[in-house]
Amino acid sequence: MLAKTETATFLDDLFDKGLLIETGVDGLYGRSGLFEAIGDGFQAMVTRYGAADEPEVVRFPPAMARTVFEKSGYMKSFPQLAGTVHCFCGSPADHVSLLQTIEQQGDWTEGQKASEIVLTPAACYPLYPTAAKRGMLPEEGRLFDLMSYCFRHEPSQDPARQQFFRMREFVRMGTPDQVTEFRATWLERGQALIAELGLPFTVDVANDPFFGRTGKMLAVNQRDQRLKFELLIAIESEEKPTACLSFNYHQDHFGKTFGLSTRGDEVAHTACVGFGHERVILALLKHYGTNVSRWPASVRQSLGL
Amino acid sequence: MNSQIREIIARTVELPGGVTDLADTSDLYEAGMTSFGSVQLMLALEEAFDVEFPERMLNRRLFSSIATIDAALKELRSENVGG
Numbered sequence: 001m002l003a004k005t006e007t008a009t010f011l012d013d014l015f016d017k018g019l020l021i022e023t024g025v026d027g028l029y030g031r032s033g034l035f036e037a038i039g040d041g042f043q044a045m046v047t048r049y050g051a052a053d054e055p056e057v058v059r060f061p062p063a064m065a066r067t068v069f070e071k072s073g074y075m076k077s078f079p080q081l082a083g084t085v086h087c088f089c090g091s092p093a094d095h096v097s098l099l100q101t102i103e104q105q106g107d108w109t110e111g112q113k114a115s116e117i118v119l120t121p122a123a124c125y126p127l128y129p130t131a132a133k134r135g136m137l138p139e140e141g142r143l144f145d146l147m148s149y150c151f152r153h154e155p156s157q158d159p160a161r162q163q164f165f166r167m168r169e170f171v172r173m174g175t176p177d178q179v180t181e182f183r184a185t186w187l188e189r190g191q192a193l194i195a196e197l198g199l200p201f202t203v204d205v206a207n208d209p210f211f212g213r214t215g216k217m218l219a220v221n222q223r224d225q226r227l228k229f230e231l232l233i234a235i236e237s238e239e240k241p242t243a244c245l246s247f248n249y250h251q252d253h254f255g256k257t258f259g260l261s262t263r264g265d266e267v268a269h270t271a272c273v274g275f276g277h278e279r280v281i282l283a284l285l286k287h288y289g290t291n292v293s294r295w296p297a298s299v300r301q302s303l304g305l
Numbered sequence: 306m307n308s309q310i311r312e313i314i315a316r317t318v319e320l321p322g323g324v325t326d327l328a329d330t331s332d333l334y335e336a337g338m339t340s341f342g343s344v345q346l347m348l349a350l351e352e353a354f355d356v357e358f359p360e361r362m363l364n365r366r367l368f369s370s371i372a373t374i375d376a377a378l379k380e381l382r383s384e385n386v387g388g
Contacts, residue, residue, distance in 0.1 A: 076341060214344045217363040221340045224365045253339075 010236065010286060011159045017290045026155040027163035031278075034292060038281045039166075041303025043147070045196070046168055046275055049189050055145035055170055062119060062149035062164075064126040069118040071257060072125055077210050077218060081152040083119035086112035119151035123167040124272050128258040131173060139263045141174020143182070147277075159282055160235045160242045166277035171270060173255070175262055179271040183247050186273040190231050190245045196302050199233050199283055206230040206243065227251070233283040244279045248272050306378065309353065310371050317349040318342040329371040343368045350374065356381045 014020040021030030031039075063085065074082060088098065090111060101108040120126060123146040131142060146169045154161060172182035187203070194201050206228045207219035222228055227249045232241035248271060254260065255268035262268050284303075288295040292305060307329055314333070315324045321337045338346070346368060351357055356378065358367075367377050 073341070213363075214348065216360060217344055217347060218340055220363055221343070221365045 055143040057145045060126040063117045066118045083151045085115045085117040087115045089113045123148040123169045124171045128254045132258045132260045141178045144171045158236045168275040171272045173270050176269045179269045183271045201233045235286050244276050246274045313349050317345045
């Protein structure tokens, strides 16, 4: 017991308390009722903070069309994170050899064919072509409220870096002024929301984890232009706090890629604010402990717990 | 070297107005070069001039004009000669 206490990590503690449930794969976990209840409370807060803007609620499954995924340019930036859905498309004879290969513990996945589906890497990806199909944006632009499980292939024992996790997002489409104002508003609101929960945080300029040497340059570009800000809270480490909210200005990237245009027939700009659902829950559990009944009354009240 | 850089830009970067009318000091980003465009340009330059831009050079400013690219390539080449 002593040895276990000495080496126990936050993840071990979450497993022990039953808040997260092991599956045998790093970063792929079940969640308990309590874990979900904390999350529901947080989501209700996000809804409350954003309600005045009357966003249009849209929910997609955690997968998207491969054609849209290819068009998005995701593979240019993050090939290492993407997950594609492959399926058996063979004949009855192929099926027999498939079963034999599994029986012999061979690589049965070799014959799997890519389906038309790719796992969603960020909640907003399926939205852009849908929005573009509606035609030109209205004068006031558009605002969407999204939430989805997302997939990123990055196995880790940091509970704040899961392979399947949920992301809540507000996505603004419109003129550069409209979308940058949206982002500035949420930079303030996001800080007020986390402050209401009493969690210590910092806000900093950030970059996405672009792949490879060319990615270095994309990351530097992104930082130079201050396109991404993150709200960070210490979860696994004090030195390397975890991004729990992010505030992103995509400029005309998605507008150009998916043919989104403003009322004035200019290429639409987009911005989004993303909330790492599990990360905020984990930040609360880390900061206040896993016994929720001992959390400060004000925090429980904010979360409706 | 500038004409060679110009030719590589024409081949690898999509600019709405083309590269012909741009001055050596014109801002390529303002002319419509995207971040991805700058990455493609970087790779093409490395291949054509047989150099590798070190990490300290991987920034937005370096690839912002024909003149800045020219200066960087000259710097790299002199380093190579010196080394």
